[in-house]
Amino acid sequence: MRIAVEGCMHGDLDNVYATLLHLQEVQNIKIDLLLCCGDFQAVRNEKDLESLNVPPKFRSMNSFWKYYSGEKVAPFPTIFIGGNHEASNYLWELYYGGWAAPQIYFLGFAGVIKFGNIRIGGLSGIYKSHHYNMGHYEKLPYSEQDIRSIYHVREYDVHKLLQIEEPIDIFLSHDWPVGITAGGDLKALLRQKPFFEQEIQEGTLGSKPAAELLGKLRPPYWFSAHLHCKFAALVQHEKDGHSTKFLALDKCLPGRNFLQIQVELHLP
Template identity: 65%
Template sequence: MRIAIEGCMHGDLDKVYQTLKRIESQNGTKIDLLLCCGDFQAVRNERDMQSLNVPLKYREMKSFWKYYSGREIAPVPTIFIGGNHEASNYLWELYYGGYVAPNIYFLGFGGVIKFGNIRIGGLSGIYNARSYRTGHHERAPYNESTIRSVYHVREYDVLKLMQVEEPIDIFLSHDWPVGITDCGNWKQLARYKPHFEKEIQEKTLGSGPLTKFLALDKCLPRRKFFTGY
């Protein structure tokens, strides 16, 4: 099985699928699955854009609406999780996961599915300590506070994933797990993002709950982990 990984889609489905077609043509092969690690931006209409926590100048329809309306069909089965730039009102309708458009599947706020012989899990959103132990209280239309907290990871969703007994082959997250910078050149990262250095040294950069989840035996067999950041 050949799987393509997209960090953040940002609503540019047309461009991503065109790129995959070009890769298939150049390599004479077929891509079986596309995974997106958040910021998918499933914006159906202008009202959905009001739920996007982005500056007004970045609120664009892009191309998802074509796939939602049926004008276009995703040429590759697509599975995605939510990030921190989403049409949160629409994704909330599919809290437990489901198809947002033909051939495009949302894993939900925390979920696991099987594609072929591969088990794929994912956790949507980003970690925020203030919201972690609260309930999912946000409702559209969102205000300046809830438009952010709606995509914060909740303890309930992490604990739900911890109940999965069978091994997970691939896990998707928009967040970094704490300590991921130990696996790369964190000094170079700090040069690009100076405000990260203190968090790296204090081991607070990223999601602590995600780190604990990934340490469980169910995630160890193949260690395929993809993040949107």
Template identity: 55%
Template sequence: MPLQRGHIRAAVSVPERSWFIFSLGHVQRQSQQIAVEGCCHGELDAIYSHVNHLENRHNYKVDALLICGDFQAMRNKEDVGNMACPTKYKVLGGFHRYYTGQKKAPMLTIVIGGNHEASNYMWELYHGGWLAPNIYFLGHAGCIQLNGIRIAGISGIYNENHYNLGNYERLPLDPRTMRSIYHTREYNINRLSLLSPPSIFLSHDWPQGIEQYGDTDGLLKKSPHFQHDIQDNTLGSPPLLHLMKTLKPEWWFSGHMHVKFEATYPHEKSTTKFLALDKCLKGREFLEVIQFPVASCPVPNPKPKLTLSYDPEWLAITRVSNPYLSRRKIQWPFPGADDARQRVARELEWVTAAFPKPEDLEVERVQQFVKTVYGPTGKGWARQVSREDGNPQTVAFCEALEIENRIRD
């Protein structure tokens, strides 16, 4: 029987698979309550208010919030103009108040991008970074650790016309590049496929065919317009199905389709629990709270400090893959899987030497939130940092990894 909206469900723990998941020896097992939201569509105030309502009603504390795309981090009118959507939906929304500091996110919020975004802003933080204080963007693709829980994800949606191309788009975006910039690239699928299995994977799109592993008839009753795509096996993203089969994460969360849907995808020795959620509207199933066990210090009772850290394996993958990040339409060939994995293993040694202690990997030690636009002027908002210089967070990330910053325009 499905849970009521907002109730906690327990997440089944999986063994820690790799050395790069932080270990503290003999530890207690505690848990983090993580809320998962489908599409945000700029409704941050309503989402945080709903989480607060659930906390008061059910007497628990949510530690972090995950948002599966269409976040809409619009700081000003220029950002609104860079969002691909019908004109009637081009509104500023509430994010700018979190950007300016008028408000602060009440919990750590981790987001990916969808197909209705301030794509100019998210491009600045291609490798990930703070969109606002306490709101972290996972990047166009990425993997981080939240108290040892590995969270990987990919932004955007699948479009076969742009899948094999490089990241050729340049700011300012035009009506065509405003859409192509959020289309998933094979380059990022190749990078993510090199990961060891994460606990959680976030995507905006659904993996292709996932509807066959849940209540398909129930889905069609709620969303009959899916009938044609299901018959043609075109509902969802083929590359994401490949990633699900390759990575075998414990949980996979998605948005995009504006409907709640649960499925269980079988692997040989495990399963992936898939959960898609609706957009934030009254009466819709848009949010769920899930309890994840984590390793904590061997001290009775106290809640472990919530720490967002880089994933060492992903840092190694980034060092290997960065030379292949194309800024032209032609995408340079990516190394074969065996070759790439050998390179990643070598780069892990570099990462271990560069970040010898767990605290060295804390995100805020490398990246701090910086405004790149500021203050209203007579003509709108002035830029604080030029596009040629690049976002300081991206500059800091690339310098820490000793890689070329290819994100500048």
């Protein structure tokens, strides 16, 4: 199975799908599935823009609405999680997961889905300690504070994922698991993002709940986005000797590493 993985979509479905269709043609391959690691921006209409936490000058309809309205159909089955720049009013309607548009499935705030013989789990949002132990208290119409807190990961959602006993093959998170940089080329990362160094030293770069899930679920593959750079790491799990291949990708912009096709997923 060929699975394409995309970092931050930022609503630019047209360009991502066009890139994949081009790769299919020139490489003579078939892509079976697209995974997106957050900031998908499933904006259906101008009203949805009010729940999108970006400065007003950057609020744009982009292209999801074409797939929602039926003007276009996604050329590949697409599964996505939420990030910190979403039309959160719409994603809240799909809290437990569901079809955001034909061929486009939202994993929910925390969820698992089976695609073929592959089990895919995901955690939406980003970690902020001051909201982690709270419930989902936000109500429409969202205030300026609500449109930020709504996408902060809650302990309740993480707890549900920690109950999973069957193996997960692929896991998606928007945040990187905290400590993941120890398993990759840290020097190369800091050459690209030198301002990460202090957070890495303090142990605050990334998500503690994601790291807890990584240690519990131990999936063969983990994909993330959020920090707008490509970074690969390998995590060895002492508990059972298994390992997790981690890959973070950039946002959809020309010349950026926002997309990768996993030609073969070596799954049991």
